[in-house]
Amino acid sequence: MNESDVFRALSDPTRRAVFDRLLSGGKNATELREGLEISQPAVSQHIAVLRGAGLISEERAGRHTNYSVNPDGLKPLFDWLARYRAFWPDRVERLKTLLKEMDQ
Amino acid sequence: MNESDVFRALSDPTRRAVFDRLLSGGKNATELREGLEISQPAVSQHIAVLRGAGLISEERAGRHTNYSVNPDGLKPLFDWLARYRAFWPDRVERLKTLLKEMDQ
DNA sequence: GCAATAGATAAGTGTATGCTTATCTGAAAT
DNA sequence: ATTTCAGATAAGCATACACTTATCTATTGC
Numbered sequence: 356m357n358e359s360d361v362f363r364a365l366s367d368p369t370r371r372a373v374f375d376r377l378l379s380g381g382k383n384a385t386e387l388r389e390g391l392e393i394s395q396p397a398v399s400q401h402i403a404v405l406r407g408a409g410l411i412s413e414e415r416a417g418r419h420t421n422y423s424v425n426p427d428g429l430k431p432l433f434d435w436l437a438r439y440r441a442f443w444p445d446r447v448e449r450l451k452t453l454l455k456e457m458d459q
Numbered sequence: 460m461n462e463s464d465v466f467r468a469l470s471d472p473t474r475r476a477v478f479d480r481l482l483s484g485g486k487n488a489t490e491l492r493e494g495l496e497i498s499q500p501a502v503s504q505h506i507a508v509l510r511g512a513g514l515i516s517e518e519r520a521g522r523h524t525n526y527s528v529n530p531d532g533l534k535p536l537f538d539w540l541a542r543y544r545a546f547w548p549d550r551v552e553r554l555k556t557l558l559k560e561m562d563q
Numbered sequence: 564g565c566a567a568t569a570g571a572t573a574a575g576t577g578t579a580t581g582c583t584t585a586t587c588t589g590a591a592a593t
Numbered sequence: 594a595t596t597t598c599a600g601a602t603a604a605g606c607a608t609a610c611a612c613t614t615a616t617c618t619a620t621t622g623c
Binding site: 367 | 462463466467469470471472475479482528530531532533536537539540542543546547
Binding site: 489521524 | 598599600601602603
């Protein structure tokens, strides 16, 4: 919800790995756990933190729960970063990338 | 230096306030402390965390030390966020702003 | 109904974090 | 030289975090 929650949620590498995994589409908790050498409750707790920060949303489907990236979740981060636009790297390159992407 | 350090450093509101204060130019530790109801060592410790994350750099000047934003410090954050470009808000508006800014 | 499965919650543990007061280092000024 | 000021470091403390094992809830399938 707020900046602190988002920054804190993303400060943990395992949590970033979980979040990253959702980039390729929604997944359930078991799928999110794959490859991570961590207990089931630990994943569940990480998911709770990400949800609490507004970064992911969930949809119950039977006995599975499907988690997906909340499109607005990163907004606090973008908003905060916008004030540091002066320090954005490779502005021109980034702009080109954006333009190219938008043409598609 | 790495993503975790940057996210963690910025997860603390006091530390963001200190960092924000540097946006309007370099400052020494006493100036950074102004308005914060916090002890001098606490500020010193926050500065150490920000420096450790590569977010600020320092320049000793007599018995003062001038701290300033490290222009490359936010790069890990930008790089990480670049992968989530699909979720960037107001892409067109942001692009316009960038263009306007670059024309100046 | 009953066993199996997905996931959350409880309780406990070691470590990290943010803060404090007290002290140290080093440069400035008199 | 000695006091003064900027800032770092030391030590201690309370709380937060990330993790574990054990247990609970809810849904599915037989």
